[in-house]
Amino acid sequence: MRITNNMLINNMLSNLSNSLNRVSKYQNQVASKKKISLPSDDPIVASRALKLRTDVAEIEQYKRNVDDAESWMEITETTIMQIENVMQRARELTVDAANGTKTPEDMAKIKAEIEQLKAQMIQLANTTYSGRYIFSGFKTDKALLDEQGNFLIEVSDDEKMFYEIGIGDDIDVNVVGCDLFHGGSKGVAEGTKSRLIGTFDNLIAALESGNEKAVGDVIADIDTEIENILRVLSAVGARTNRLELTSNRLDDDYINFTKLMSKNEDVDLAEAIMHWTNEMNVYNAALAVGAKVIQPTLVDFLL
C-alpha cells in the first residue's frame, strides 16, 4: 500500500482521539465513582440502577412509616396499660368494699375514689397524641367519650388506620374505641353508653346503695372488662412485635439494596485508576511516536 502524508496524519489524529476518548471515559469514572453516566453507556446497568434507587427510596419511606407506626403503637400500648392499672385498682377497691367489713363512711370513701377512677378512665379514653385522639378511629379531631361515658361519635371497626410498611404489607396502628371501651363491639352509634364506663356506673350505684352483695356482683363485670383490655393489649403487643420484625427486615433490606446498588453502578476505583494510567500511557506513547513519524520527509535529508 502506498502511504501518503495525509494518511499518516489522519490515522494519527483518529487514533489519538480514540485514545483520548478512553482516557476521558476512565477519568469520568474516577471522578464520579460511577460506571456509567448515561443510559446508553450500559442500558442494563442504567435500568437496574433506576430500579434499585426506587427500591431504596421505598425502603427508606417504609422505615419512616414503621417508626411512626411504632410511636403510635407505643402511646396506644402505654395508654391501655394505664387503663388496665385503673381497672385493677378499681377491682382491688371493689373486692375490698365487698368483704363485708366496711362502714358506710368507708364505702363513701371508696365510692369517691371509684368516681375519680371513672373520670381518669374517661380522660384516658380521650388521650391525644400530637393533637389526635387515638381511640376515635378516623375522627381524630373529636373526643371519644363525654363526661358521662357516652360515645360522642359513631365509631366502627372500619376506621382502622393502616400504614404501609412494605409492598402490599399494611398494618393497622390504632385501636378503635368501640373495641376497647365497648367490650370488643364492631361499632357503636353516637350517644351509646360505653360498657366499660357503664360498669363503673353500676359499681358507683352499688356502692352508694351500700349493698355489699351488689358490689360483689360487679366484680365479675370488672373481670370481663379487664379480660377485654388484656385481649386488646395483647393484640397491640403482637402488632408491635410485627413492627419490630419488619423494622429489622427493612434494615437488612436497606443494607442489601444499597450494597446491590453500589455493586451495580459504582466503579472499582483501583481498577478505574489502573485503566486510566494505562490509557494515559498509551496516549503519551502515541503522541511521542506520532511526533516522530510525521516530522521527517525526504526534504529533511535532501538539502
Next chain:
Amino acid sequence: MSTGFSGLTTAVTGMHNNQKALEVTGHNISNLNTKGYTRQQAILATANSRYIVNNWVELGSKVQEIRQIRNSFLDGIYRREANALGYWEARYNGISELESILGEPMTDGLQSILNEFWNAWQELAKSPESLTVRALVRQRAEALVYHLNHIGYQIDKLQEDINNEIIKGIEKVNSITKQIAELNVLIAKAIAANNNPNDYYDQRNLLVDQLSDLIKVEVYEHPDGYMDILVGGYYLVSKTSHTNLVAVQNAPLSHFVVPVIEDLGVEIDPGMGRIKGLMEARGMVSGAKGSYDNGTPNTTCDVTFAVDLSSASSGYLADLQNSIEKYVSELKSNGLEYNLRLVTFNAGTVSNIDFGNNTDDFISAVKSLNISGGGALDFGTVVSNVAGTGPFAEGANRYLVVFSAEALSTTGNLDDYISTLTKNNIQVSVIGTDAGWNSVVKATGGSVYNITADDYSSLMSKVGTDTAADVNKRIATVEESMNIISNVKKMLNAMVNIVLREVNRLHMSGYTLDGKPGGALFETIDPSRPLEMGNIKLSDSLLDLNSIVASSTDANGDNVIAMKIAKLRNESIMASYNQTLSVDSYYQQIILTVGNIGNESRQYVESQQVLVNAAENERQSLMGVSLDEEMGNLIKYKYAYNSATKIVNVINEMLETIIYRTGIVGR
C-alpha cells in the same frame, strides 16, 4: 544518422517536458493539504518518431497527458460508508440529547421526583389532617408538574431544533447541487476545448463527498464530462440544470418537514444519510399539536351500545336501565373523552342515534327503551350500522357493547363481520350469554359479561372499568419503530397521562379536609388536549390545602384515599401489549429503550467511523500526495532537465567545433 539540429530539438523537448513535470510536482506539493485534491502525474512519452529518408528520426519526448490518479470505485465505497455514518451520527446525536434531557439514572430525573411524590402521599396517609404534610404534598405535586412540563418543553424544543437542522440540511443539498451543475458547465466547456479540467473534477468530487453525508445519491458521469446526481430516483442534477429540494410540512398544521422535489411536489426518500437520520430522530410523524403519532395520548373512546329489544331480553332491560349511569360515570371518573351512540335492534328495525358526549340524553334514551318484541336480528346489520357511522375524532378508540339475551345469529359469513370489526379497530363486548358470542368477542379482544348477573350495578361498573382499562392499554402500547423522540415521547406521555388520571380518579372519589367531595388534582392547561407533558397544571383549588383529598369519608383522620394514591406506584396500571406493569417498571422500560437505542447508535457510529476511515485510507493511498514521492520526482525531473541542458551544451560545442574549427576557407 541524425542531423545536428534535430538533436538540439530532442534535447529541448527533454528540457521542456521535464520542466512541465516539475511544475506538476510543484502543483502536487502545494496542494498537499488541499481537501479533496487528487494527485496529478505528468505522463511523459516519446514524441512520435518520424521516418525521413529511410531513417527513423527520434524527436525526443512529449507530455502525453496530465493524469489524475483517482479510482471512482473507491470513491463509491467511501461515499456509501460516509452516507451511513451521517445517518448514524444524526440518530446518535438525537438520542444523546434526549438522554441528557431525561437525566437518568445518575442525576435527579423523573424517577426521583416520582418517588418523592409517592412518598409525600405516604406521609399524608400517616397524618391526613396535618397542614404541614398537606403543604408537602402540594409542593411535591408542584415539583412533579413542573418537571413533567419542563421535560415536555425540552423534548418539543429538541424536535424543533432537529427539524431546523433538516431544513438546513435540505438547503445545503440545494447549494451543493447548484455548485455541481455550475461545475458541469465549466468541465464540459474545458473538455470541448480539449483541456484537462483536473482541478474542477476535484472540486466536484469533493462536493459529491459532502452530499453523500447528507443524503443517499446515485452518481452518473457522462463521457462528455457532465455528472448527473439522482436522489431516490429523481434527478437533482441533470447535466447543466439542477432541481431544488424544498422543505414542505408533512401534515396540515404541522411544522415538521419532509424533503420534496421542487415543482414536482413529490416527497423523496433520502435513503440513508444525515437528513434521514435527523428525520427518524425527530420522528417521521405529524408535528401538529395534539397529534397522536407525536405522543399525545389518545384518550378518546367511541362507545356504541347495541341493545336488543326482542322479547328474549325483556327480563334484563330494566336492570340495564337502572345501572347504565354506572357505566357512564366510570368513563367520566377515568377522565376519558367519550362519544356515546345507541343502536337498538329487534326484528326488522335498527335505530342509530349519536349522543356525542351528552351523557344525560344518552342515559334517558336508554331508560326510555321498551321491549318491542320480535325475534333476534342479524348481527351483520348491527355491524354495518356501527362501522358505517363516522367516528367522532380521528382515530378514536372504538367499542361496541352488545346487550342481548339471544344467541348470535347472522345470515352472512361471520368471519366477514369479524374482519370488518377488526379492520375498524372496534372492540366488541357482550352482555349476554355465551351462546355464539365468544368467537366475536375473542377475535376483537373484548369479553362476555353475564346478563343474568344479580348485582347489575357492579356489572356495569366492571364493563366501564374494562373499557377504560382497554383505552389505557391502547395508550401504553407503543409500537416499535425507527422513530426515536416521537416514540419515547409517546411512552412518556402514556405513563404521565395514565398516572395522573388515576391519581385524579382516586382524588375525586374522596373528601377534602373540610368534608367536601374532592376535585381533580391535575388539570390541563389547554383543555382541547389531554393530560400530557407540557399540558399539566395543578388545580387552582389546591391553593387551599384543605382541598387535598386524603379521606374516603368526611372524618379528618381517614387516610384511605391517601393510602390508595400512595400505593398506585406498585399497582399494575400500565399495560403494554399483554404485559401489565407498574408505573416504575414502565418508566424503567422507557429508560432501557432509550439506553438501547443510544447504545446501538453509538456502536454503529464507532464501527461506521472505522469503515469510513478505512475507505478514506484506501482512497488516499491512491490519490493522496506523498511528499517523499514528490521529492523523489523533483530530483528525478531536475536531473533529467539538467541532463537535457547538458545535451544542448554538448550539441552546442559540437556545432561550435563544426562551424568555427573546421575549414578555414572563409578566413
